[in-house]
Amino acid sequence: MRHRCDVQCNHCSLKPKLTKEITGTRDYNPKQMAIREKVFNTIISCFKRHGAETIDTPVFELKETLTGKYGEDSKLIYDLKDQGGELLSLRYDLTVPFARYLAMNKITNIKRYHIAKVYRRDNPAMTRGRYREFYQCDFDIAGQYDAMIPDAECLKIVYEILHELDLGDFRIKVNDRRILDGMFAVCGVPDDKFRTICSTVDKLDKMSWEDVKKEMVNEKGLSEQAADQIGEYVSMQGGMDLAEHLLQDQKMSQSKQACAGLSDIKLLFSYLQLFQVTDKVVFDLSLARGLDYYTGVIYEAVLTQAGSTEESVSVGSVAGGGRYDGLVGMFDPKGRKVPCVGVSIGIERIFSIMEQKAEVSAEKVRTTEVQVMVASAQKNLLEERLKLTAELWNAGIKAEVMYKKNPKLLSQLQHCEESGIPLVAILGEQELKDGVVKLRVVATREEVSHTVDIHTAPHLRTI
C-alpha cells in the first residue's frame, strides 16, 4: 500500500491552493446546468426546425490557423505549451474553425450549428457574464444562393429564439458593411481611415455623438465637415423606406457599394415581411460591428427592457452576426471562396439573465427529473424497495430509492420535497400481502391509488 500513501503525501502540499477557482472560469453546479440545458434545448430545437446539421471540432487548432484572424485581440489567445509535436492554441471562436473545416473538406454548402466552449485570456467581468472559458452558439449557412434569402432566415432564427426564451422585449439592428464603407467614402473619409473611423462609430451605443465626433476629429484627425456628414447618416433609423430614401440621396447614391448594400437591405426587408418579423427589426446606420471579416449585411440583437434583470445585469447585445464571403477562401489553397452568413447567440449573457430570473422568482429549479421515490414506512423492506425500483427503471420510469437499509419515512419524504419529486410509492407489510403499492402525491400527501400495477403504472406514466 506504499504507493497510495505516497500519493497522499504528494497532496498535503497542494491542499491550501485547492479552494481557489481559476481566474475567469467557473464550475457549473446542477442548478446552473438545469438552466443551461433548458436554454440549449430551446435554441437547438429552433436550429433543427430550420434544418441545421451540427459538427464539432477539436478544442485546439494549429496556432497558425488562428494567427492574423483577430487583429489586436490575438494577444488573448491561449497557447499550449510546446511539449513536442504541433504548436497548438485553444480556439478563440467557432467561426474560424468552421471556415477551416469547410476548406479542409472542400464543402461548398452546409447549414450547420455548433455549440461549444471557446477561450480568451480576457479580463473577465463576471457580473456581466463574461468569462475566459465561455460558450459560443453559432448558426451559419454556407453556399452560393440567391441574395438575402439565407440572411433573412438568420434573422428569423434570432427572432424565434429571443421570443421563445422570453427575455423581455428586444430589437434587431441591421446594417451592411458596404453601406458603411460607401458612407465613409461619400463623406470624404480617406480609405486608410475606414476601419479606425468604423470602430469609433461602433462606440455610438456607449458614447454620445459629441464624444464620438471628438474622437474622430481630435484623435483620428478627421475633418470637422466629414464628421458632421457622418453624424447625419448614423442618426438615421428606419426600415425599407429608409433604404429607399437613401437610394435617392444625392451623396449616398454616388457610391456603387452603398447602392448595392441599400438594395440588398430593401430585398432583405421584403423577405422579413414574409417571415413576419419586421416589428423587431430596424435598419440602423450606426451599427458597425468590430470584426473585420464581415463583407455584407451585419446585425445585432439587443434587449430593450429586460425588466427587473436589466438593472442588476446589464446585458447589452444578446446575438450578432452577418455575412462573411471571404473567410473560407483564406483557408483554401486555391483561395476558392464560399459565401457564408451566420449568427452567434450570446448564450452566456442569456444564462446570467436566466440565473437571475430563477433567483428572483420563487419557483424552485429542479436538478433531476425523478418522477417517483420508492419508500417504506417499516423496517427491513430494503429488498422490496430495490425490487420495485428496478421494475420501475425497467418500465422506463425515473425512480429513486434511498441507499439505506432502514431510512425514516420522514427523511424519505423530506428528500422528495427538497428535490421536487412529485410522487412517493410507499411499501408496507400490509400492501405487500395485498400485492399493492400506496402511491402518494408528495405535495398534498393525498393518495393517488390503492393498487398500482407497476408494469403499466398508469399514474406514473402520466406524470
Place this chain on the structure above:
Amino acid sequence: MRHRCDVQCNHCSLKPKLTKEITGTRDYNPKQMAIREKVFNTIISCFKRHGAETIDTPVFELKETLTGKYGEDSKLIYDLKDQGGELLSLRYDLTVPFARYLAMNKITNIKRYHIAKVYRRDNPAMTRGRYREFYQCDFDIAGQYDAMIPDAECLKIVYEILHELDLGDFRIKVNDRRILDGMFAVCGVPDDKFRTICSTVDKLDKMSWEDVKKEMVNEKGLSEQAADQIGEYVSMQGGMDLAEHLLQDQKMSQSKQACAGLSDIKLLFSYLQLFQVTDKVVFDLSLARGLDYYTGVIYEAVLTQAGSTEESVSVGSVAGGGRYDGLVGMFDPKGRKVPCVGVSIGIERIFSIMEQKAEVSAEKVRTTEVQVMVASAQKNLLEERLKLTAELWNAGIKAEVMYKKNPKLLSQLQHCEESGIPLVAILGEQELKDGVVKLRVVATREEVSHTVDIHTAPHLRTI
C-alpha cells in the same frame, strides 16, 4: 480595405499546412454527430432515469491539481503555455475534477453524471477509437451510505446502457481491491510488490497464464510457489457461490481484507439479483484495474461477441469503474473523506462500433430532422414558398425551403431524397387559387392530401 488585404497575405504562407489534421484529434462531421447524439441520448436518459444531476467543470485545471494523480501517465498531461497567471493543464479525466469540485464546495453527497472531453498526449491508435481528445462519460455516487447499494446501482446502469445500445452480448466482470490485496498477502507476495504484481495480473486478458507467471517470477522476482498459488486463484470465476466458497478457503480466510471484500461481493450479488442483472455479471479474481485510487469493488464490462464489428474494430472494455473512498479526501484541507463509487462508459469505443455498424448497414443516417420541404413546380413562387415555410416554422414544424428564386422541381425532390426529408409540400398557381397545398410522400411520390390547413397540419404533425 488595406487591412483585409493584409489578412489575406498573412494566410498565403499557411495554406499548405491547413489540409492536415492535428495528431490524435478529429472533426466530427454531421453524420458522426448524428450517431454521437443518438448514443448520448440513450446514456443520458438512463442516468436521468436513475435520478442523476449533472455538473460541468472547466477544460483546464490548475497544474498542481493533476500532479501526482496519474502515476507514470502524468507525462501524458497537456500543459498550457505560461502566459502569466496560473499554471494550467488540460483535464486528463473527469474523476479528479469531480473530487476537486466536491472538496472545494464541501459537498458530502451527490449523484452526478458528467460527459465531456478529456486530453492525453498519447500515441493514438485511431482504428481502435483512441484519440488525444476524447469524450469521457462518467456517473458517480458520492456519500456515506449502506454497503453495496450504490455500487449495485452502478452495475445496473452499465447493464441498462449496454443492453439499450444493442452492441451485442456483453459481460460485466467484478472483483474487489481488498480481495486482490488479501490474495497477494496470503500467497506470500511482499507488500512492496503488491502493485507491480497487480499490474502483471491485469495483463491476463491479453497474455496467457504461462507468460504472466514468467513475468512475475523472472522479471518481478516472485517465488515460483507464490506465483502458482496466485495462478490458482486468478483462474477462478463465478458468482455468490464462489465468494461463499472463498470465505471458507483455508488460505484466503486468513486475510481480514479479503474476507471484508468477499462478504461485500456476496452482498453485492444479492442486490444484483433483485436488479435482475446477474445473468451478465461474473465475479472474476483476475480482474485488477490499473488506477491506484480504487479502494473496494472494481468492475469492467467487455463485449463478448460484437459480431461483424468484432474483427474490424477490436473494442475490448466498453465500461469500467469501482469504489474510490480516498480521492476526495486528498483535496480537502482537513482530509475529510467522501466515499465514492462510479462508472465510466467507454463512449469513444461505442462511437466507433456504431459508426462501423452504420457503414455496414444499408440504412442511411439522417443528419437533419426536417419533416417537410416547401417546393414549387412553377417559377416566381419564392414569396409564397417563404410565406408557407415561415407558417410551418411558427407551427413548430421542421421545414426547409431552397434558397433559390426559381429552383427546378426535380432538384427540390432530389434534395429531399438525399437528406431523407419524408414529405414535400408543392405550391402551384392552381393550388394557390384554391387555397390548398399538395402534400406528397417523397419516397412513393403518392399524394397525402389535397387540402392541408398548415395551422393544424395534421399530416405533418404525425410524422
